[in-house]
Amino acid sequence: NAGVTQTPKFQVLKTGQSMTLQCAQDMNHEYMSWYRQDPGMGLRLIHYSVGAGITDQGEVPNGYNVSRSTTEDFPLRLLSAAPSQTSVYFCASSFGQGVTYGYTFGSGTRLTVV
Amino acid sequence: AQSVTQPDIHITVSEGASLELRCNYSYGATPYLFWYVQSPGQGLQLLLKYFSGDTLVQGIKGFEAEFKRSQSSFNLRKPSVHWSDAAEYFCAVGAGGSYIPTFGRGTSLIVHP
Numbered sequence: 001n002a003g004v005t006q007t008p009k010f011q012v013l014k015t016g017q018s019m020t021l022q023c024a025q026d027m028n029h030e031y032m033s034w035y036r037q038d039p040g041m042g043l044r045l046i047h048y049s050v051g052a053g054i055t056d057q058g059e060v061p062n063g064y065n066v067s068r069s070t071t072e073d074f075p076l077r078l079l080s081a082a083p084s085q086t087s088v089y090f091c092a093s094s095f096g097q098g099v100t101y102g103y104t105f106g107s108g109t110r111l112t113v114v
Numbered sequence: 115a116q117s118v119t120q121p122d123i124h125i126t127v128s129e130g131a132s133l134e135l136r137c138n139y140s141y142g143a144t145p146y147l148f149w150y151v152q153s154p155g156q157g158l159q160l161l162l163k164y165f166s167g168d169t170l171v172q173g174i175k176g177f178e179a180e181f182k183r184s185q186s187s188f189n190l191r192k193p194s195v196h197w198s199d200a201a202e203y204f205c206a207v208g209a210g211g212s213y214i215p216t217f218g219r220g221t222s223l224i225v226h227p
């Protein structure tokens with residue numbers, strides 16, 4: 001099994017550009033989440049999904065959109081990139097509630113906005 | 115709402131020495147508790163988790179953690195550290211009814227030869 005796959009691994013954007021960070025899992029996990037990691041801030045939740053067609057906002061959702069049309073995929077869209085969105089982004093998935101089963105993480109996407 | 119505090123930003127130990135990383139949580143009832151490890155340039159890997167029962171939990175890579183309700187703590191321990199344990203360690207807490215765990219800010223472990 002590949003687990004949680006994130007693409008791309010690295011990306012440089014100009015301010016105002018849009019892009020989509022891809023996340024796919026092959027474990028038939030119901031729960032998927034996007035986090036951003038910044039130095040000294042730990043991981044902060046952006047958006048999460050508890051199943052196909054169901055998404056909700058996390059702690060820092062502004063500037064990001066998500067959708068969940070299939071169980072496997074959970075893309076994160078940046079509509080108009082800003083330097084404040086420079087970060088490392090992690091996608092994670094869980095069989096059930098993350099509080100019960102723990103999350104499997106992807107290897108991350110390092111995004112720089114100039 | 116739940117919260118978690120990792121008081122130590124950096125911890126430095128010598129290889130072969132014992133290790134204890136601190137984690138304190140805030141929640142009114144018994145929470146779900148986790149420790150994750152992140153090696154440089156990698157995602158997070160689950161080390162161990164606690165839900166209920168025995169307060170001493172064994173995890174992978176020789177790590178263990180002890181839940182102490184009276185101190186609202188869930189400290190991570192290892193009796194003898196290896197150079198490969200150098201990494202960032204995250205404590206996370208989740209409460210029943212909440213889908214998503216909350217992560218601490220992390221503790222960076224440095225291992226001297």
